[in-house]
Amino acid sequence: MEPGGLEWLLVPMQQLVSWGAAGAMVFGGVVPYIPQYRDIRRTQNAEGFSTYVCLVLLVANILRILFWFGRRFESPLLWQSIIMIITMLLMLKLCTEVRVSNELNIKRRSFAAADSKDEEIKAPPKRSYLGPRHAEEQKANQVPFWYGYQVVTSDVWPVNRCPKR
Numbered sequence: 001m002e003p004g005g006l007e008w009l010l011v012p013m014q015q016l017v018s019w020g021a022a023g024a025m026v027f028g029g030v031v032p033y034i035p036q037y038r039d040i041r042r043t044q045n046a047e048g049f050s051t052y053v054c055l056v057l058l059v060a061n062i063l064r065i066l067f068w069f070g071r072r073f074e075s076p077l078l079w080q081s082i083i084m085i086i087t088m089l090l091m092l093k094l095c096t097e098v099r100v101s102n103e104l105n106i107k108r109r110s111f112a113a114a115d116s117k118d119e120e121i122k123a124p125p126k127r128s129y130l131g132p133r134h135a136e137e138q139k140a141n142q143v144p145f146w147y148g149y150q151v152v153t154s155d156v157w158p159v160n161r162c163p164k165r
Helices: 003-027 033-043 051-070 075-116 132-160
Strands: none
Touching: 003 075, 033 075, 051 075, 051 132
């Protein structure tokens, strides 16, 4: 058997391993969120899920995509960013729906209890770290943040377009 005889098998195997690694890279970041998504949907409770993690991952992946326009890198990493953004948006949508429906159910029960006066259902206290009086301040602080984010990311893109010296 000559040394080049196994080449017909090695080349497709290398391609298969390369495609498998790229697929694992692209979809590997999404896999941990599948059980969380199913659990939140099943229990209709999003208490243990942090939306701040979604925010950080969204910002990181958006920055990675913007960096790609300046300096091209491997396409599986670009696809990973796109898929992670879609995943985080789906998780945020589910958490928002669940939290809104839970708050509406609590308000309906408390309204019904106020009408019947037989049973008294008290709404659990809202878990706000800043307190209710700071809600407007918190919303007001988001506008400058997103404006600053826009300015910083728009400034990063042209810098990456500069030719190498």
